[in-house]
Each structure stands twice: as structure tokens, then as C-alpha cells.
Amino acid sequence: MLRRCWPFPVAALLVLALTAAGAAADEVGGDADPDRVPLGVVMLDGIAFPVVEEHPVAPIVTTPCTNQIRLMAGTRLDTVDIVIDPGHGGPETGSVGANRLYERDLNLEVALLTEQELTELGYSVTLTRRTDLHMPIRQRSAIARALAPQVFISIHHNGGAVRPSDDPGTETFHQVNNPDSRRLAGILYEEIQETFSAYDVEWVDTVHQGASSRLKAAGEDAYGVLRLAPEVTSVITEALYMSHSPEARLMADPEVKAAEAAALARGIDRYLTTDDPGSGFRRSFVDPAMTGTGTGVGCVDPDYASWAEVSSGYTEAEHEALIAAADRLGRSPDWMQRFGVRTLDFFSRLDRRASDVSSPSLRTPDVSGTMVVTSSWTEREREVLRRVADLYGVTEAEAQKLGAELMVVLAGRLG
Numbered sequence: 001m002l003r004r005c006w007p008f009p010v011a012a013l014l015v016l017a018l019t020a021a022g023a024a025a026d027e028v029g030g031d032a033d034p035d036r037v038p039l040g041v042v043m044l045d046g047i048a049f050p051v052v053e054e055h056p057v058a059p060i061v062t063t064p065c066t067n068q069i070r071l072m073a074g075t076r077l078d079t080v081d082i083v084i085d086p087g088h089g090g091p092e093t094g095s096v097g098a099n100r101l102y103e104r105d106l107n108l109e110v111a112l113l114t115e116q117e118l119t120e121l122g123y124s125v126t127l128t129r130r131t132d133l134h135m136p137i138r139q140r141s142a143i144a145r146a147l148a149p150q151v152f153i154s155i156h157h158n159g160g161a162v163r164p165s166d167d168p169g170t171e172t173f174h175q176v177n178n179p180d181s182r183r184l185a186g187i188l189y190e191e192i193q194e195t196f197s198a199y200d201v202e203w204v205d206t207v208h209q210g211a212s213s214r215l216k217a218a219g220e221d222a223y224g225v226l227r228l229a230p231e232v233t234s235v236i237t238e239a240l241y242m243s244h245s246p247e248a249r250l251m252a253d254p255e256v257k258a259a260e261a262a263a264l265a266r267g268i269d270r271y272l273t274t275d276d277p278g279s280g281f282r283r284s285f286v287d288p289a290m291t292g293t294g295t296g297v298g299c300v301d302p303d304y305a306s307w308a309e310v311s312s313g314y315t316e317a318e319h320e321a322l323i324a325a326a327d328r329l330g331r332s333p334d335w336m337q338r339f340g341v342r343t344l345d346f347f348s349r350l351d352r353r354a355s356d357v358s359s360p361s362l363r364t365p366d367v368s369g370t371m372v373v374t375s376s377w378t379e380r381e382r383e384v385l386r387r388v389a390d391l392y393g394v395t396e397a398e399a400q401k402l403g404a405e406l407m408v409v410l411a412g413r414l415g
């Protein structure tokens with residue numbers, strides 16, 4: 001089988017990327033260069049890799065841990081309407097509720113629901129992370145810059161307040177010098193505040209309840225996601241206090257998460273389609289003590305550079321059968337291919353012939369059909385694909401289709 005070989009060691013790649021980009025080396029690790037031209041992202045397995053440098057073989061991108069690699073697989077995406085950033089992730093948990101609700105998980109859940117709402121409204125949306133992933137702030141901003149969305153929203157939930165309040169302590173933060181960001185923060189404050197006010201809970205708040213800017217002593221935005229992509233209209237939402245048990249309990253309710261997501265989507269839609277001014281504005285304030293998280297210290301990437309994609313072709317009829325079976329199992333066609341391959345591998349390891357369950361599929365599948373289903377394989381997972389391909393004496397693309405056909409048969413038996 002074709003194995004990829006890497007023409008340059010990683011260090012040489014780094015040098016090449018930095019030189020070719022014409023970027024000063026001191027920009028790496030520091031604030032972004034406001035003049036840098038956005039180059040889009042490569043999407044692979046739901047992760048956005050901002051393109052740093054075009055290259056005829058494959059673009060050089062930054063990984064979630066901000067390492068530069070050459071990415072051989074994935075789909076290019078130039079721009080979207082909205083980028084949603086679920087705050088924290090991985091070892092950076094954010095606030096933790098007394099009920100063991102982690103902010104990083106809650107942020108992601110609300111982000112995915114918000115994406116769904118916005119997609120239904122007709123907007124194109126990308127998330128900075130779709131899984132529990134460690135990602136430094138500057139990578140989140142790099143994604144924003146690369147996609148140049150109309151709105152970048154970083155979803156957080158708050159911690160720390162102890163002062164009793166008659167109403168929810170919602171805080172939204174905007175870019176200090178961007179009137180659009182300020183208006184968006186004011187509208188989102190209205191929507192979140194109205195939504196949560198409907199619940200009867202003992203609330204807490206701080207003096208910063210409302211829409212404002214948190215600044216460093218020098219007068220710039222204290223939050224990296226607001227500061228590092230100055231040309232992108234960006235806001236942070238901090239709904240509720242997870243450190244306060246009644247609010248953490250409320251936030252664990254799926255209905256409440258859905259209500260917050262609907263509020264965020266409504267707010268973004270109002271910002272994009274009306275001139276509503278927003279409200280709840282407070283004076284910006286200096287917070288020199290703010291440390292924050294999201295430094296990415298100790299961030300470790302999987303070996304993304306070795307990820308590869310394998311495409312299998314289907315006829316229209318085969319593709320329809322695959323979609324129907326995938327729907328029945330509540331999965332995607334890509335999942336059918338990958339899980340099918342693992343299932344074939346599993347059967348072979350049981351020393352049973354896969355033909356016991358997949359007799360209709362034992363012929364070598366024809367993968368020349370025009371309906372193409374592509375699956376991404378990490379290097380380790382791909383060993384399974386290679387093993388199955390060898391076992392049946394077929395190509396990797398054919399093995400993938402064999403796996404999918406097995407799943408279609410199994411789905412039929414389940415139905």
C-alpha cells in the first residue's frame with residue numbers, strides 16, 4: 001500500500017513556513033499580525049486547521065496546539081458567517097459546579113445546540129472545537145482570522161460571584177474599540193438575561209453584570225479572543241454562575257441549555273438582520289489582575305500529519321441504501337465505513353469468517369461509482385483498515401466499502 005513519506009523534518013518545515021510567510025519570527029507566540037491575509041482553514045474530523053502557507057503538495061497549517069504541520073487530508077473552507085468558540089477544553093476545565101458540571105463540557109454542549117439553531121436559520125457555522133480538546137486562545141483567534149466570519153462568539157459560563165441578586169448575573173464582553181462588537185454584546189445580554197429571568201432561582205451577580213469591556217492596564221482588551229483578531233467582530237458571553245449551586249443545578253437541565261442556545265442564536269440573528277442597539281451597557285473597566293486560562297501550556301497534539309483520507313465510490317442506488325441504513329442506526333455514511341471495517345476486523349480476530357454475516361459482500365466491491373464517501377483515518381486506525389484490506393486481498397477503498405456493505409446488511413437485520 002502507499003505509505004506517505006515526509007520530505008522534510010519538522011524543524012525544516014517550521015523554518016520554511018515562517019520564511020515563506022514573510023512573518024517575523026517573534027510573531028509566533030505573541031499577538032497576531034493585523035495585516036496577515038486570511039487563508040481559510042482545512043477541516044478534518046470536525047477540527048479547523050488555519051492555513052499558514054499554501055504549498056503545491058499540501059498546505060502548512062497550525063494544529064489545535066499551534067504546531068505547524070503539513071496537512072495531507074481534509075476539506076478547504078474559506079469563510080463562514082459565524083464561528084462559535086466553546087471556551088476551555090481538555091485539561092483547562094474552566095469553572096466546576098458543585099454538581100461536577102464542568103464549564104468546558106457545558107460550553108461545548110451549548111455551542112453545538114447554538115450551531116444547530118443558527119444552521120436552521122440558514123447561516124454557515126464552524127466551531128473552534130467540536131470535542132473535548134485542549135486549544136490555546138491564539139489558535140482560536142487564528143481560526144477566527146482565517147475564516148473572517150461576521151460574528152465570532154466565545155461561549156462561557158461564569159464562576160466566583162457570591163452577591164445575591166434579584167435577576168441573573170449575565171455578563172457579556174465586547175472589543176473595546178469596536179462598536180459592532182459592543183452592539184452585539186448588548187443584544188446578547190438582552191437575550192440571555194430575558195431567557196434566564198423566566199426561571200425562579202436565587203441568583204448571584206457582580207458589579208460587572210451587563211455588557212462591558214474588561215481591559216488590561218494598557219487599555220487593550222484583557223481577553224485574548226477579543227484582542228488577537230481585531231478585524232473580526234467578537235464577543236464573550238458568560239451566562240450564570242456555575243460556582244453557585246442553584247444556578248449549576250439549573251444549568252444541568254437539557255431544556256435550559258437548549259433555551260440558552262436559542263437565546264444566543266436569536267441574538268446573533270438580531271445583530272445581523274436589525275439595527276437594534278442592545279442594552280445593559282456598563283463602563284469598561286481595568287482588571288490588571290486577570291490571568292485567565294487558555295495558555296496552552298502542556299498542549300499535546302495527536303499525530304495529525306499522518307492522518308489520511310480514503311474515498312470509496314458508490315452507485316446512486318448503493319449510496320441511497322447506505323444513507324437509509326445509516327439513518328436507521330442514527331449514524332453517518334462515514335461512520336458506516338469506519339465501523340464496518342472495525343467490525344470486519346473484529347470478526348476476523350474471532351477466527352470466524354466474516355462471510356457468516358456478510359455473504360452478500362464477499363465479492364470485491366466496485367468503488368468507481370460517482371457518489372463518494374470519504375473517511376479520515378488516524379495512522380493507528382489505518383492499521384486496522386490495512387489489515388482488513390490484506391485479509392480480503394482488496395484495496396483500502398474497497399475494504400471501506402466492504403465494511404459499509406456489512407453495516408447495511410446488519411442494519412437491515414436490526415430493522
Ligand SMILES: [Zn+2]
Pocket residue numbers: 087088094095103156157
Ligand atoms: Zn470560562
